[in-house]
Amino acid sequence: MSLELPEDFSRKLEEAVDVLSSATRVKVVSHYDGDGLCAAGILAKALHRKGLSFQVCTTRALDEAFIGALEGDEDVILIADMGSNSLPALEKLSAKVIVLDHHEPRGDSEKIVHINSHLHGIDGTKGACAATLSFTLATVMDEENWDLAGIALAGAVADRQHPGGLEGLNRSIAKEASEKVGMRVDRTHTLLGDTLAEALSLSINPYVVGISGNMGGAGTFLSDLGISPDMRVEELEGESKIKLISAMSLKLLEQGVTAEDVKGAIEEGYWDASRGTYANWTAAYVNACGRLGMDGVGVAICLGDPSALEEGKRLRKEFLGQVLVGLKKVEDEGAFERNHTQFFYVENPSFAGTIGGVAMRYLLNPDLATVALSVLTEKTRISGRATKDLVGKGVNLAEAFKESAEVLGGSGGGHSIAAGASIPKGKEEKFLEYVDNTIEVQLEG
């Protein structure tokens, strides 16, 4: 018994397995973010188990230059978390190309084995990510790969597809994995760290003013509740746990956070029995690796390397430390507001998406889309986040970013709720104006 999938989706996966079974050398290309690295780890493990010769590489962007450089000895190129918007360029490669993507595709291809959740009625913002698509392919290759279900869901968590509960393919995997490999879906708090004070001070989901990024503040908050700041996180149980979560929720309400995000202090947890850890924790470590440019460590964690896991724990603290500095700046200085958007600047573009998403939920105006800009040497990288509410009213950030960036000679895309763009430096003002106007049109439509 395997996953029940739409017939056209199953056919595509079979086609990909056929291509892989006759491959001599495979190149796996994936995105550097948490989901992309989990996808790479799953594909690497599955290819290794098949005894295939392969190489893994990760990238920030799948641009023309990068695609050109893919031409090599490999006869199969397997691209995850990207590719659906680069099909014409990928068609020029001499190798057989397989694409596993969950971003809204611009088209389809005859020549490429193009697997995109959107083409099979599965929403790529909530119902499927690159890691769950890669995992699905891996299970079609071999049932043995079901033990990688925790890595698949770590990808979904890294892409933040889980708040409010899993849907679509993600949910089917969790359900089936509970029978096959003992996965357990429960509810857990989001605190992760050695001591409670440390875990609270590193917390960004939720971001609690006066506590997040503030070890002293976190310690006082705990002491005032009669809980020892030095208590180990795993010892937090019973009454202390209820007391702490209630007090945090109260602080979030005072902070003006929406009821839905207040609930975010408790989230769905996916216990990965094959590894003895929560997929949510794996996601946190792997995500940090990618954000700090240590992509290889992230993939190694997915492959089960214990020393990589230790390194991932250290990198998570470093990553959050930097993200919290950016968030404190937003907390102190706020954002610039336009009619439908609010924007601010972030130095490091690798942190912009995280800072934008957290700032929108816990610090800024929830009625406006959030745009974080990073001005680099030649171009400006932009990351945007919308709320579910805005998307429900017609906002599609991917389209707004794509259209606005292309007019200015840049590029953009992503999802309706989270998008990215790259534009020539100096065109920021124009871009912000176009995005604001486009959203206005979307809201009227």
Ligand SMILES: [Mn+2]
């Ligand atoms: Mn992804």
